[in-house]
Amino acid sequence: QVQLVQSGAEVKKPGASVKVSCKASGYSFSSYGISWVRQAPGQGLEWMGWISADNDATNYAQKLQGRVSMTTDTSTSTAYMELRSLRSDDTAVYYCARGDYRDYWGQGTLVTVSS
Amino acid sequence: QSALTQPASVSGSPGQSITISCTGTSSDVGVYNYVSWYQQHPGKAPKFLIYDVTNRPSGVSNRFSGSKSGNTASLTISGLQAEDEADYYCSSYTSSSSWVFGGGTKLTVL
Numbered sequence: 001q002v003q004l005v006q007s008g009a010e011v012k013k014p015g016a017s018v019k020v021s022c023k024a025s026g027y028s029f030s031s032y033g034i035s036w037v038r039q040a041p042g043q044g045l046e047w048m049g050w051i052s053a054d055n056d057a058t059n060y061a062q063k064l065q066g067r068v069s070m071t072t073d074t075s076t077s078t079a080y081m082e083l084r085s086l087r088s089d090d091t092a093v094y095y096c097a098r099g100d101y102r103d104y105w106g107q108g109t110l111v112t113v114s115s
Numbered sequence: 116q117s118a119l120t121q122p123a124s125v126s127g128s129p130g131q132s133i134t135i136s137c138t139g140t141s142s143d144v145g146v147y148n149y150v151s152w153y154q155q156h157p158g159k160a161p162k163f164l165i166y167d168v169t170n171r172p173s174g175v176s177n178r179f180s181g182s183k184s185g186n187t188a189s190l191t192i193s194g195l196q197a198e199d200e201a202d203y204y205c206s207s208y209t210s211s212s213s214w215v216f217g218g219g220t221k222l223t224v225l
Contacts, residue, residue: 035214037161037216044118044204044216044217044218044219045153045155045161045204045206045216045219046216047206047213047214047215047216050214059212059213061213062211062213095160095161097161100149100208100214101151101163101166102151102153102161102163102206103163103166103172104163105160105161105162105163106160107160108160
């Protein structure tokens with residue numbers, strides 16, 4: 001069965017960076033892209049971007065351009081999302097999901113940004 | 116890209132039908148048939164319900180259906196059940212080659 005398993009919770013100081021991993025199993029990793037979505041406490045879902053697991057093409061949300069990077073490692077079927085220059089309003093649960101349609105989701109990774 | 120507009124809350128009694136609207140613009144919902152819907156229970160990851168406006172993935176109950184008219188997409192849940200109480204989000208592809216979500220709708224089953 002398709003599974004996306006994410007790395008554990010992180011606590012970071014403002015200005016630091018965080019890198020969240022998302023390990024896929026149960027399907028051909030290169031056949032689908034990986035989307036990243038975040039959800040601030042008590043708020044709605046926010047699309048962050050997408051990466052092709054086939055050719056590493058990326059498409060980032062305009063508001064995150066310059067601060068976010070998405071990569072994949074096909075040898076381990078793992079996708080990564082790095083967010084730099086963290087601010088308090090980056091505190092959120094970060095989700096990875098399969099493809100543009102986001103048909104399967106990871107369990108979420110809580111990133112807390114606090115001094 | 117502004118979020119799609121959803122009602123903050125809707126409610127219904129068991130067995131009834133409810134509809135959640137999702138209003139966008141001529142740059143997203145109005146021009147693309149790439150509207151999807153997700154269900155999210157508290158503390159859980161979202162679940163994929165509907166794609167391409169009307170299509171249900173395998174395993175999703177046929178009580179869930181989607182439609183679109185102009186700039187507004189809709190999710191209808193028929194035969195409401197207690198387990199349907201959750202937050203619901205729409206999403207659309209946009210002319211900026213990005214995706215946008217709605218603000219979410221809290222469904223209460225009375």
